[in-house]
Amino acid sequence: MGEIIRFISKSELERARLIREARANYERIFPSVDSADAQGAAVEGDGSEATSKP
Secondary structure, three states: OOOOOOOOOHHHHHHHHHHHHHHHHHHHHOOOHHHHHHHHHHHHOOOOOOOOOO
16 A cells, blocks of 8 residues: 555666666676686586596
């Protein structure tokens, strides 16, 4: 009953959308350390598989 409804203009919604899109593009071009570690682990495996390498 005591909820406050905040008005958000179309320009503010568009600004927030553009910022999210820009951040996603930047992250795709310059992956963060966390993302790079996760991708490297996925490529290399977790070490549980047997390999023929010495």
